[in-house]
Amino acid sequence: xxxxxxxxxxxxxxxxxxxxxxxxxxxxxxxxxxxxxxxxxxxxxxxxxxxxxxxxxxxxxxxxxxxxxxxxxxxxxxxxxxxxxxxxxxxxxxxxxxxxxxxxxxxxxxxxxxxxxxxxxxxxxxxxxxxxxxxxxxxxxxxxxxxxxxxxxxxxxxxxxxxxxxxxxxxxxxxxxxxxxxxxxxxxxxxxxxxxxxxxxxxxxxxxxxxxxxxxxxxxxxxxxxxxxxxxxxxxxxxxxxxxxxxxxxxxxxxxxxxxxxxxxxxxxxxxxxxx
Amino acid sequence: xxxxxxxxxxxxxxxxxxxxxxxxxxxxxxxxxxxxxxxxxxxxxxxxxxxxxxxxxxxxxxxxxxxxxxxxxxxxxxxxxxxxxxxxxxxxxxxxxxxxxxxxxxxxxxxxxxxxxxxxxxxxxxxxxxxxxxxxxxxxxxxxxxxxxxxxxxxxxxxxxxxxxxxxxxxxxxxxxxxxxxxxxxxxxxxxxxxxxxxxxxxxxxxxxxxxxxxxxxxxxxxxxxxxxxxxxxxxxxxxxxxxxxxxxxxxxxxxxxxxxxxxxxxxxxxxxxxxxxxxxxxxxxxxxxxxxxxxxxxxxxxxxxxxxxxxxxxxxxxxxxxxxxxxxxxxxxxxxxxxxxxxxxxxxxxxxxxxxxxxx
Numbered sequence: 001x002x003x004x005x006x007x008x009x010x011x012x013x014x015x016x017x018x019x020x021x022x023x024x025x026x027x028x029x030x031x032x033x034x035x036x037x038x039x040x041x042x043x044x045x046x047x048x049x050x051x052x053x054x055x056x057x058x059x060x061x062x063x064x065x066x067x068x069x070x071x072x073x074x075x076x077x078x079x080x081x082x083x084x085x086x087x088x089x090x091x092x093x094x095x096x097x098x099x100x101x102x103x104x105x106x107x108x109x110x111x112x113x114x115x116x117x118x119x120x121x122x123x124x125x126x127x128x129x130x131x132x133x134x135x136x137x138x139x140x141x142x143x144x145x146x147x148x149x150x151x152x153x154x155x156x157x158x159x160x161x162x163x164x165x166x167x168x169x170x171x172x173x174x175x176x177x178x179x180x181x182x183x184x185x186x187x188x189x190x191x192x193x194x195x196x197x198x199x200x201x202x203x204x205x206x207x208x209x210x211x212x213x214x215x216x217x218x219x220x221x222x223x224x225x226x227x228x229x230x231x232x233x234x235x236x237x238x239x240x241x242x243x244x245x246x247x248x249x250x251x252x253x254x255x256x257x258x259x260x261x262x263x264x265x266x267x268x269x270x271x272x273x274x275x276x
Numbered sequence: 277x278x279x280x281x282x283x284x285x286x287x288x289x290x291x292x293x294x295x296x297x298x299x300x301x302x303x304x305x306x307x308x309x310x311x312x313x314x315x316x317x318x319x320x321x322x323x324x325x326x327x328x329x330x331x332x333x334x335x336x337x338x339x340x341x342x343x344x345x346x347x348x349x350x351x352x353x354x355x356x357x358x359x360x361x362x363x364x365x366x367x368x369x370x371x372x373x374x375x376x377x378x379x380x381x382x383x384x385x386x387x388x389x390x391x392x393x394x395x396x397x398x399x400x401x402x403x404x405x406x407x408x409x410x411x412x413x414x415x416x417x418x419x420x421x422x423x424x425x426x427x428x429x430x431x432x433x434x435x436x437x438x439x440x441x442x443x444x445x446x447x448x449x450x451x452x453x454x455x456x457x458x459x460x461x462x463x464x465x466x467x468x469x470x471x472x473x474x475x476x477x478x479x480x481x482x483x484x485x486x487x488x489x490x491x492x493x494x495x496x497x498x499x500x501x502x503x504x505x506x507x508x509x510x511x512x513x514x515x516x517x518x519x520x521x522x523x524x525x526x527x528x529x530x531x532x533x534x535x536x537x538x539x540x541x542x543x544x545x546x547x548x549x550x551x552x553x554x555x556x557x558x559x560x561x562x563x564x565x566x567x568x569x570x571x572x573x574x575x576x577x578x579x580x581x582x583x584x585x586x587x588x589x590x591x592x593x594x595x596x597x598x599x600x601x602x603x604x605x606x607x608x609x610x611x612x613x614x615x616x617x618x619x620x621x622x623x624x625x626x627x628x629x630x631x632x633x634x635x636x637x
Contacts, residue, residue, distance in 0.1 A: 175331055176364035178351045180378035180429065187352075190377075194368045 026255060033248035036060035050245040061249035071250065074232035078212050081143065081228060085150040085211040086204050092151070093158025094200060100159070101166045115156050123216030126153070131220040141223030149221055150211045157210060158203040165199025198269065205265055209258065229254070280343050282307045282433050282465035283328055283356075288337035290323050290489075297323040299489035300337070305433070305467060310459050312468045312476040315486035316512070321469045322361075324486075325435045328467065329358045342432050357426035359436045363418055365410035371421050372397070372406030378429045396424045399458065416447045423458065433465040440475065452479055473513050477501055485509050502559070506637040510557035516605040517558040518635070524553070529575050530629040537602035542575035543632035555635030562631035563606035565594065565623055567615040572626040579624055580604065585617045592617055596625060 036058020177187035330351030
């Protein structure tokens with residue numbers, strides 16, 4: 001006789017619930033980003049269209065969004081910051097991982113542990129303390145303060161991911177390259193780096209959204225003239241809880257952009273692997 | 277002028293922490309020689325190879341390649357190339373790109389590289405497979421790529437670190453023959469590290485048997501196999517019959533030895549100047565089995581009883597308890613004319629004095 005276990009059903013239910021709570025809000029946001037005034041209707045209060053009642057399909061909020069100079073500026077700020085954060089932290093993180101994996105030096109164990117602690121620290125504390133420290137050293141709030149703080153907190157992330165990749169590399173390949181006449185630098189460039197590339201790529205894919213999305217630390221450091229996108233969205237949502245439907249439109253764009261980034265990244269990766 | 281060696285080690289020593297992985301080794305490898313470093317794992321053979329290749333630095337002593345001290349020369353400038361145990365083929369490059377790797381670094385003209393790679397592929401019988409990736413090749417083919425990738429640089433010496441260890445038995449045999457053929461074709465010096473005594477015996481011009489970081493014995497395969505000098509070498513080369521000598525005296529039939537177990541054996545006189553032998557080894561295949569005493573010939577003839585017999589296909593490994601209590605292992609062939617070797621059966625054994633090998637440690 002076959003015994004029926006409740007486990008698979010329970011598991012499936014849980015899984016379904018998780019997906020529902022993760023993706024349904026996003027779907028709602030996307031749908032309502034197209035909720036606008038019907039023909040001839042006069043928009044008096046924007047937040048009426050943000051959620052709740054469906055009026056009519058419209059690209060109203062997208063149009064307003066693209067006309068919004070402040071928002072465009074914030075978006076540009078976020079992109080610029082994330083770009084430099086990813087570039088610098090990949091460079092530093094790869095070197096850190098290489099040193100941690102490959103070299104022995106005094107205090108290595110302590111160094112490694114200290115590196116990971118920031119990943120577990122509450123953002124508000126980090127934000128406040130970073131702000132105070134920057135005041136102390138005289139670094140004004142703005143692009144540079146955000147950049148430095150973001151790099152400091154993405155380097156551990158990048159290091160961790162690349163270190164994991166390094167543990168899977170066959171290091172006699174590096175020795176083989178040296179043996180066949182490659183200088184240490186050439187061996188790194190022609191053999192170690194190509195083998196690390198998937199790890200570096202994955203690390204970049206993690207670091208970019210980390211920087212692009214960060215609200216808490218950035219909130220303390222952005223200053224009056226350097227709003228990033230999350231800061232902007234927060235201020236648009238307002239304190240009354242009345243959200244502008246422009247946020248819906250913006251959210252939709254960001255979601256679609258992230259999705260394209262991930263899908264495109266995976267596709268590129270697969271293509272590269274197939275080629276080489 | 278002194279002779280030019282392909283590779284020479286003078287008093288080389290390498291410590292890992294407190295342990296000497298290699299402890300004062302002197303070696304001379306001739307040009308064009310197939311030289312094997314043979315020993316159990318941990319004997320220092322791979323460390324030796326890596327020091328010659330420049331991947332480890334010796335703590336003492338000097339290493340010469342072509343009579344030039346290379347102690348301070350980094351691996352990428354040494355005239356030696358390693359075939360790694362795990363082959364270390366670059367997985368992100370084609371077979372041809374793997375072989376061309378070293379040539380490209382030398383900035384040779386593209387057409388020259390293409391021609392050389394094609395010739396190399398032909399030498400290792402992989403023509404037409406240059407565009408494949410290493411993981412699309414069989415184990416034996418990958419092996420050939422690894423050898424080709426190193427040989428294409430025309431090094432003074434090719435260093436091979438148990439390259440056949442991962443292959444199955446049949447393929448191993450094929451590759452042994454193949455490696456030997458390639459070595460004869462190109463005439464490059466090969467230094468081959470292995471723990472497989474049969475492999476070393478069948479491929480090498482000379483063998484250095486290593487133990488605990490020192491060379492236990494150096495010689496041609498037949499010297500090592502037929503006249504092991506120490507208990508360790510005798511045991512490692514598969515001479516199952518090793519006895520302790522209690523007393524010895526000169527006799528007209530040769531050296532007359534008495535083992536600790538009371539066996540009285542004749543052996544050849546040791547060469548003058550040699551140390552007093554302390555042990556005795558007899559290779560199993562040197563011992564003949566007879567059903568009757570009258571058939572037995574040679575200086576050493578004993579009666580015994582079969583204790584066990586193990587069928588191995590081509591031969592039967594027979595363990596015999598002699599009347600004095602010592603035990604012997606002999607090989608009986610499975611052909612029909614051989615005497616029966618059933619357990620508990622009485623049997624006569626014999627061997628020539630010349631097959632009694634003296635041990636000196």
